[in-house]
Amino acid sequence: MYTINSINLKNTVSEVEWQTRVELAAAYRLMVIHGWDDLIHTHISARIPGTEHLLINAFGLCFEEVTASNLVKIDIDGNVVDPDCPFTINPAGFTIHSAVHIARHADQCAFHVHHADAIAVASLQYGLQPYSQYSAFALASMAYHDYEGLAVEPDEIQRLQEDLGTANFMLLRNHGALTMGLTIGDAFMHMYDLLKACEIQVKIDASRDDPIFVKQRIIDGIKAQAAVVHTGQTGGQKTWPAMMRRVKRMHPDFDQ
Numbered sequence: 001m002y003t004i005n006s007i008n009l010k011n012t013v014s015e016v017e018w019q020t021r022v023e024l025a026a027a028y029r030l031m032v033i034h035g036w037d038d039l040i041h042t043h044i045s046a047r048i049p050g051t052e053h054l055l056i057n058a059f060g061l062c063f064e065e066v067t068a069s070n071l072v073k074i075d076i077d078g079n080v081v082d083p084d085c086p087f088t089i090n091p092a093g094f095t096i097h098s099a100v101h102i103a104r105h106a107d108q109c110a111f112h113v114h115h116a117d118a119i120a121v122a123s124l125q126y127g128l129q130p131y132s133q134y135s136a137f138a139l140a141s142m143a144y145h146d147y148e149g150l151a152v153e154p155d156e157i158q159r160l161q162e163d164l165g166t167a168n169f170m171l172l173r174n175h176g177a178l179t180m181g182l183t184i185g186d187a188f189m190h191m192y193d194l195l196k197a198c199e200i201q202v203k204i205d206a207s208r209d210d211p212i213f214v215k216q217r218i219i220d221g222i223k224a225q226a227a228v229v230h231t232g233q234t235g236g237q238k239t240w241p242a243m244m245r246r247v248k249r250m251h252p253d254f255d256q
Contacts, residue, residue: 007070008256009021009068009069010256016049017051020046020049020055020108021055021069022068022254022255023046023184023185023244024046024055024071024109025067025068025254025255026184026254026255027044027109027184028057028066029066029254030243030246031063032062032063032064032251033250033251034192036115036191036195037062037063038113039062040060040061041090041093041114042112042113043057043093043096043097043112044109044111044187045094045101045109046108046109046184047101047105047108052075053073053074053075054101055071055072055074056071056072056074056089056093056094056097057071057072058070058088058089060087060088064251067253067254067255068255068256070087072088073085077098095154095156095157095160096112096160096172096178097112098157099156099161100160100161100164102161103161103164104164107180107181107182108181108184108187109183109184109188111180111181111187111188111190112177113176113195114175115198117195117199118171118177118194118195119175120202121171121201121202122172122176122177127142128142128171128197128201129201129211129213130213130214130219131200131204131211131212131213131214132196132197132200133214134193134194134196134197134200135197135200135214136214136219136222137190137197138190138194138197140219141166141167141169142167143164143167143169143170145159145160145163145178147174164180167180168180168181169190171194177191177194177195184240189239189240
């Protein structure tokens with residue numbers, strides 16, 4: 001009988017796929033470390049470079065149970081690629097991920113969370129406000145998608161794609177947050193920035209004081225700065241190895 005830790009794919013898949021599995025498993029453990037997980041719900045998905053296959057979590061596992069080997073390999077339609085795989089995926093969650101991976105082929109990773117502060121800000125008519133440096137990063141590449149109920153209807157895919165456009169950050173009205181990244185590390189950094197921005201906004205709004213807004217000219221110029229500081233070789237790819245080391249210290253089984 002299969003158990004969540006009885007599978008070890010390290011020597012049965014390509015080096016590229018194994019590296020993607022290890023990094024994606026680390027991302028799931030970081031969700032736990034930061035308190036972003038939501039029982040067994042929400043997802044992070046990653047494309048295996050050089051293929052049309054995606055990796056996503058097995059439906060029914062807590063995020064602290066996700067390992068490199070028990071991630072599920074699927075095609076863009078959500079079909080499990082390995083006929084011997086004992087796990088299934090959540091079809092509601094995959095609707096969002098299939099939509100964004102189809103539309104953004106160059107982006108390897110999509111992060112989706114149901115964080116309370118993100119839902120709170122997404123549910124405000126005025127959305128994310130320029131209250132902080134974190135919000136400036138997000139507002140430089142921001143999109144919104146209206147709530148349509150549980151994301152299980154195929155016709156929502158086109159609307160998701162149209163609303164996302166070229167943005168790296170999206171607030172899903174009444175639902176949560178989504179970020180995209182050229183790498184898993186970049187998508188993580190984008191989500192970190194977005195959730196910090198939402199947390200700060202909730203605190204400021206609760207203070208009932210008058211906030212100081214980041215000027216629009218700064219937001220207009222910050223996208224290029226963010227590409228240097230938070231993503232790419234000098235940003236996300238500097239932070240990401242440190243995050244991988246943190247996961248290894250706190251959850252040493254993630255890369256099995």
